[in-house]
Amino acid sequence: MAVQSTVTTQLQVSLNTQIANWSVLYTKLHHFHWYVKGPSFFTLHAKFEELYDEAAGVVDQAAERLLAIGGEPISTLKEFLNTTTLTEASGEKTTNEMVASLVKDYKQLNEELKALAALAESENDSVTHDFGIELVEKNDTHIWMLTAYLGE
Structure with missing residues (x-):
């Protein structure tokens, strides 16, 4: 049962951008997983395997959410x-x-x-709002850990 019968074009574009981004990130993480070298x-x-597994799940969640609210x-x-x-990842x-x-x-x-x-909140779509905020929280942890790896 769909939460709402139609999804706004702007919300559909935003969710589709997430689907695209997480799909590209998934592929980039695989590339890095296969080509990492050294100590x-x-x-x-x-770590790259853990992150690409997570990215695959996010793609599925975003697509299913979009379908649930009437998007494509x-x-x-x-x-x-x-x-x-x-x-995309390129080169060594x-x-x-x-x-x-x-x-x-x-x-x-x-950022996105x-x-x-914010867009979902303005449209009273608390599920999509929470989806975005939960990912921000996870990503904040990834940013912190990866930045620590770099010694920054």
């Missing part, structure tokens, strides 16, 4: 790349470059999740 291999290899989630790689505000990177890239991504996600939460 931090075991630590980062496991994007679902192709082309749509993800045309919609995302993040950048040092472990610190990988981690710094993730810190930047999680900060970008948080806060906007999503």
